[in-house]
Amino acid sequence: MPAPLIEMRGISKRFGAVVANEAVDLSVAPGEILGLLGENGAGKTTLMNVLFGAYAPDAGEILVQGRPVTINSSADALAAGIGMVHQHFHLAPRLSVLENLLIGIPGKSGRIDRAGGLARLAEIGRQHGLTLDPGLPVSALSIGEQQRLEIVKALFRGARLLILDEPTAVLAPTEVDGLFSALRSMAAQGLGIIFISHKLNEVRALTHRCVVLRHGRVTGRVDAPASTTSSEMAQLMCGHEIVPPARGPSTPGAAVLTLDGISTSRHSGMALRDVSLFVRAGEILGIAGVSGNGQRALAEVISGVLAPDVGRMTIAGKVVSRFSPCEVQALGLGRIPEDRMTTGLVTNLPLADSMVLPRIGTAAFSRNGLLRPDAIRAFAEAQIKAYDIRCPGPMTRAGALSGGNLQKALLARELAFDPKVLVVSQPTRGLDIGAARFVHEKFLDMRARGCGIVVIGEDLEELLMFCDRITVMYEGRIVGTLDSADATIARLGLMMTGAEGHS
Amino acid sequence: MFRLEARTSTSAWFNLALPLLAIGATLVLCSGLIALAGAGVIEAYGVMFSASLGDSYAITETLVRATPMIFTGLAVAVAFRAKFWNIGAEGQLLAGAVASCAVGAIPMPGPLAMLLMALAGAAAGAAVALIPATLRVKFKVDDVVSSLLLNSVIFYALMALIEGPWKDSFSGYPISPPIEDSANFPVLLEGTRLHLGVVAAFLAAPVIWFLIARTTLGFRIRVIGENPEAARYGGIHVERVLISTALLSGALAGLAGVSEVGGVHFQVMSDISPGYGYSGIVVAMLARLNPLGVMPAALFLAAVMTGAEAMSRATGVPAFLSDVIQGTALLAMLVALLFTAYRIRRVGAAR
Numbered sequence A: 001m002p003a004p005l006i007e008m009r010g011i012s013k014r015f016g017a018v019v020a021n022e023a024v025d026l027s028v029a030p031g032e033i034l035g036l037l038g039e040n041g042a043g044k045t046t047l048m049n050v051l052f053g054a055y056a057p058d059a060g061e062i063l064v065q066g067r068p069v070t071i072n073s074s075a076d077a078l079a080a081g082i083g084m085v086h087q088h089f090h091l092a093p094r095l096s097v098l099e100n101l102l103i104g105i106p107g108k109s110g111r112i113d114r115a116g117g118l119a120r121l122a123e124i125g126r127q128h129g130l131t132l133d134p135g136l137p138v139s140a141l142s143i144g145e146q147q148r149l150e151i152v153k154a155l156f157r158g159a160r161l162l163i164l165d166e167p168t169a170v171l172a173p174t175e176v177d178g179l180f181s182a183l184r185s186m187a188a189q190g191l192g193i194i195f196i197s198h199k200l201n202e203v204r205a206l207t208h209r210c211v212v213l214r215h216g217r218v219t220g221r222v223d224a225p226a227s228t229t230s231s232e233m234a235q236l237m238c239g240h241e242i243v244p245p246a247r248g249p250s251t252p253g254a255a256v257l258t259l260d261g262i263s264t265s266r267h268s269g270m271a272l273r274d275v276s277l278f279v280r281a282g283e284i285l286g287i288a289g290v291s292g293n294g295q296r297a298l299a300e301v302i303s304g305v306l307a308p309d310v311g312r313m314t315i316a317g318k319v320v321s322r323f324s325p326c327e328v329q330a331l332g333l334g335r336i337p338e339d340r341m342t343t344g345l346v347t348n349l350p351l352a353d354s355m356v357l358p359r360i361g362t363a364a365f366s367r368n369g370l371l372r373p374d375a376i377r378a379f380a381e382a383q384i385k386a387y388d389i390r391c392p393g394p395m396t397r398a399g400a401l402s403g404g405n406l407q408k409a410l411l412a413r414e415l416a417f418d419p420k421v422l423v424v425s426q427p428t429r430g431l432d433i434g435a436a437r438f439v440h441e442k443f444l445d446m447r448a449r450g451c452g453i454v455v456i457g458e459d460l461e462e463l464l465m466f467c468d469r470i471t472v473m474y475e476g477r478i479v480g481t482l483d484s485a486d487a488t489i490a491r492l493g494l495m496m497t498g499a500e501g502h503s
Numbered sequence B: 001m002f003r004l005e006a007r008t009s010t011s012a013w014f015n016l017a018l019p020l021l022a023i024g025a026t027l028v029l030c031s032g033l034i035a036l037a038g039a040g041v042i043e044a045y046g047v048m049f050s051a052s053l054g055d056s057y058a059i060t061e062t063l064v065r066a067t068p069m070i071f072t073g074l075a076v077a078v079a080f081r082a083k084f085w086n087i088g089a090e091g092q093l094l095a096g097a098v099a100s101c102a103v104g105a106i107p108m109p110g111p112l113a114m115l116l117m118a119l120a121g122a123a124a125g126a127a128v129a130l131i132p133a134t135l136r137v138k139f140k141v142d143d144v145v146s147s148l149l150l151n152s153v154i155f156y157a158l159m160a161l162i163e164g165p166w167k168d169s170f171s172g173y174p175i176s177p178p179i180e181d182s183a184n185f186p187v188l189l190e191g192t193r194l195h196l197g198v199v200a201a202f203l204a205a206p207v208i209w210f211l212i213a214r215t216t217l218g219f220r221i222r223v224i225g226e227n228p229e230a231a232r233y234g235g236i237h238v239e240r241v242l243i244s245t246a247l248l249s250g251a252l253a254g255l256a257g258v259s260e261v262g263g264v265h266f267q268v269m270s271d272i273s274p275g276y277g278y279s280g281i282v283v284a285m286l287a288r289l290n291p292l293g294v295m296p297a298a299l300f301l302a303a304v305m306t307g308a309e310a311m312s313r314a315t316g317v318p319a320f321l322s323d324v325i326q327g328t329a330l331l332a333m334l335v336a337l338l339f340t341a342y343r344i345r346r347v348g349a350a351r
């Protein structure tokens, strides 16, 4: 076995009373793809930030090719050949791809070396299939392309070790394939890669070796991920077995949400074309499709944010006359958004404020225009307890919560008022197995209580597991709807390419 | 070597100490300038202190000075909470002054005149603030630029007024006719200039605090400022709240003008405001956009302003120092705010 590219020995990092990492040992060899696994809050990001120089460790040492080094900044890390693609990208949106690449790279005699940059960009693109248009501004790139740019940036700066923090959380399944082939190509050239993900099937497909963290400590090492089962790995991560929740037979009632010939125009993504569907009380309808095929517009129409040009929508039997979030909420719609941080919560304000936001004007939280701070606080406290939201209290900044806890907070906020219809996008994106399991249970709970649920998702396995029916969207239209008993991944996958699924 | 590390929370005392630290740093930095001007630092600050806070008359003068800055500080704090970047408090103040002066010149019973002056001034300020807010909501025009440039428009409109129709035909000075004597705000303390507007300002601050902290409008203002998208999805009419915020902010700035006309100058002239609208930005930042904090912040700047004049007379240091202190205080506060988000950590040198 070749000497390790980097080695972390006995790394510990505390934030006040929180132990984020405790005596972690980890090494990566050239050409090796190492999986770093763990639930939300296990300390993966912190450990990588220590390696990348964003945090100074409280104890432990880092060796690069056998020599101990001190990494105090990302500049030090890059000099040591360590590159990192963060969960949230660090790009200048108004600058072009090439300009973003060249930021901070001095050319000859202080000038920017555009020609050299272009050549290197083309070379990296050819080698690993990471092609990018150098002239486009970053704001015009898709999330997948922005990620590609981050990877290219790291390679451009001569990274020998590439850290990717949950890179697939933001990607559509097709983009994941592209990312994996690029990563394999880099590893084949002798680069080391640290890959963080919650998705065990991805980890099993891609990595050569895994390190599992729990509560900041290494709780397991997997030497042959491909031949280890997902449930074995899940057990290492959670410390106990995860059983998928049992879905009983459904006894759907009357339709609680209907869309009838809905078409939209002028939407930043794909517009809707003649969409009709219904959800009955006590059933879960899945919306499958490759992302960008109108799911976002669909969620926005149902949430009342986007008014359709033609078509009719009813909620609980009443026709929606004015499309506004207030109106649909009043009719009994609850909504769990895809992007929790941007359209869900207010990260800089106390958690309690986010939890009452949609209903601040109702008698529960205000009277005659005056807030009821005690009622707001009591509500938030009760929900924090009921949903086991891990945080110091209702006055904590919402942004300080982890992804799983944010999702719990959103669930708590919407479910507290017994919605008749719940529309949910990517309910478990970025959540670990335990948190995802919790979310699934809540949906099945609501289903049993007669709520109609629409789940927009990309993970077909997940949809098949807890949906009663699955509708497939393609280019803003509905391709077809299958009972989940008749649906298979293969069949849905075919429909997702636009092929008619029903006879 | 030092580095910045993100922090997730700050303690209450730290938040309180921050403006004090900024003020301390400002005084230290400016002492260099005083020394450069050839005066004793201790002596100069001593004169400043005694002239602004040294005796009861000095204190009343400082309170009178603070009054317009409390109003403009509140105007800016409210607007900035909603991320409505109202740099136009100066113009809104001038509009309020002109409107209240016009109303105050009409003969009528005093209390009624004062009430109508306040209403007219607030309405005028609100109307001016409505322009950048509407431009932003309807046409996505940058509010910093539009509200700032509007200040010049209003200023020259005021000049046109007092050089034209309002010009004193007897003396030829560009000053407006005075308001009726009965409309002059009552003085609360014999022998001082402590007028009714001062009390109004110190009452306005807690009222605005209550509005922001305890009403649904205040909640909505806070939410649209922090995350307009989440607000929109949460059923808040973002544009409507932004317009309400602008009206409130403009009205408060307009009241600054009312209080200067009714309580201090009794007429309008070109230099009725030595930049109180801009000082309001400094006040609001020092107060960290907290309406209650606006009171001490405005008092600090007022003390600097009254003190600087006396210091200039006594030591020969130019009175411009007051502007320098203001500017430095704003910068120091902005730097200090960095430490609410980051902590400094000492690290060993890279090997």
Ligand SMILES: Nc1ncnc2c1ncn2[C@@H]1O[C@H](COP(=O)(O)OP(=O)(O)O)[C@@H](O)[C@H]1O
Pocket (backbone or CB within 6 Å): A015, A018, A019, A020, A038, A039, A040, A041, A042, A043, A044, A045, A046, A047, A402, B006, B007, B008
């Ligand atoms: N800057 C910080 N300040 C305080 N606590 C933090 C900070 N960053 C992370 N933590 C805490 O450290 C723990 C590990 O977090 P993290 O490394 O982000 O986990 P993961 O990436 O595995 O989800 C969590 O409990 C988190 O709340």
Ligand SMILES: [Mg+2]
Pocket (backbone or CB within 6 Å): A044, A045, A046, A087, A165
């Ligand atoms: Mg993480």
